[in-house]
Amino acid sequence: MFNFETLIYEKEDNVAYVTLNRPQVLNAYNIRMRDELYQILGAIKDDPEIKVAIFKGAGDRAFCAGADLSEFLTAPSPTVAREVRWQRDVWGLFLSIPQPLIAALHGYVLGSGIEMALCCDIRIASEDAQFGLPEIGLGIIPAAGATQTLPRVIGQAKALEMMFLGHRVNADEALAMALVNRVVPKADLLPVVDELARQIASLDIVVVRCIKQAVTRGLSLRLHEGLELERRLASLVWQFKQ
Ligand code: COA
Numbered sequence: 017m018f019n020f021e022t023l024i025y026e027k028e029d030n031v032a033y034v035t036l037n038r039p040q041v042l043n044a045y046n047i048r049m050r051d052e053l054y055q056i057l058g059a060i061k062d063d064p065e066i067k068v069a070i071f072k073g074a075g076d077r078a079f080c081a082g083a084d085l086s087e088f089l090t091a092p093s094p095t096v097a098r099e100v101r102w103q104r105d106v107w108g109l110f111l112s113i114p115q116p117l118i119a120a121l122h123g124y125v126l127g128s129g130i131e132m133a134l135c136c137d138i139r140i141a142s143e144d145a146q147f148g149l150p151e152i153g154l155g156i157i158p159a160a161g162a163t164q165t166l167p168r169v170i171g172q173a174k175a176l177e178m179m180f181l182g183h184r185v186n187a188d189e190a191l192a193m194a195l196v197n198r199v200v201p202k203a204d205l206l207p208v209v210d211e212l213a214r215q216i217a218s219l220d221i222v223v224v225r226c227i228k229q230a231v232t233r234g235l236s237l238r239l240h241e242g243l244e245l246e247r248r249l250a251s252l253v254w255q256f257k258q
Pocket of ligand 1: 041045082085
């Protein structure tokens with residue numbers, strides 16, 4: 017159905033599996049991956065058979081080591097390279113997916129890698145995972161959503177510290193700051209994520225989607241607006257059940 021160069025897309029029992037597949041460069045995110053991811057995200061969003069999607073990285077060493085630095089080096093400047101990435105709103109599309117998304121994180125989870133993980137709803141890490149935003153060292157700001165998504169997940173102070181210092185945090189530190197939901201031994205990562213996805217896929221899809229919408233949209237609203245959104249979604253679920 018799809019023939020991708022940088023990603024593997026699979027579908028089984030209402031679960032979609034997206035594998036970042038450039039292991040020779042630690043799954044670095046390049047323009048081709050951006051275009052293919054955009055296509056896959058659209059397909060997931062529009063596919064009523066898909067109840068949950070899993071994002072993972074090929075190879076032993078990384079989920080994703082960030083933007084492809086070789087493209088940065090061939091562009092006139094990192095800023096120009098970054099602008100090219102804005103030509104498609106992958107991150108806006110990612111955050112608009114109605115189904116629950118789970119990130120299975122191992123090894124290096126840097127730059128766009130951590131930003132991709134932050135577009136997911138649940139993050140499970142293996143013990144070897146290392147997280148970081150090295151953009152500051154390249155003279156740019158994280159611009160695949162992290163300035164907005166990271167503080168919403170770990171709080172303003174910790175997010176700013178990670179962005180200012182560009183240092184790496186290990187899996188236990190990531191768990192302590194609630195950047196990830198759970199840390200598991202490396203061999204258990206994919207089985208644990210798969211089990212979690214299948215558990216969610218077995219639930220009522222309308223209820224699951226409404227919960228996701230209430231929580232994710234609600235985070236950008238004032239409390240009274242969020243409560244109003246919750247009320248509307250609750251009555252939608254109620255009507256659907258009649
Ligand atoms: N873009 C392009 N290629 C990358 C890459 C990236 N972001 N990250 C790693 N690679 C490539 C390396 O060039 C190397 O390729 P080679 O074997 O052809 O030389 C291969 O992946 C393995 O990486 P290497 O650096 O040899 O592994 P390491 O264990 O010594 O270091 C990292 C791993 C992740 C610490 C290091 O690769 C790194 O700092 N990468 C860049 C991270 C970054 O700044 N990302 C951009 C954020 S905006």
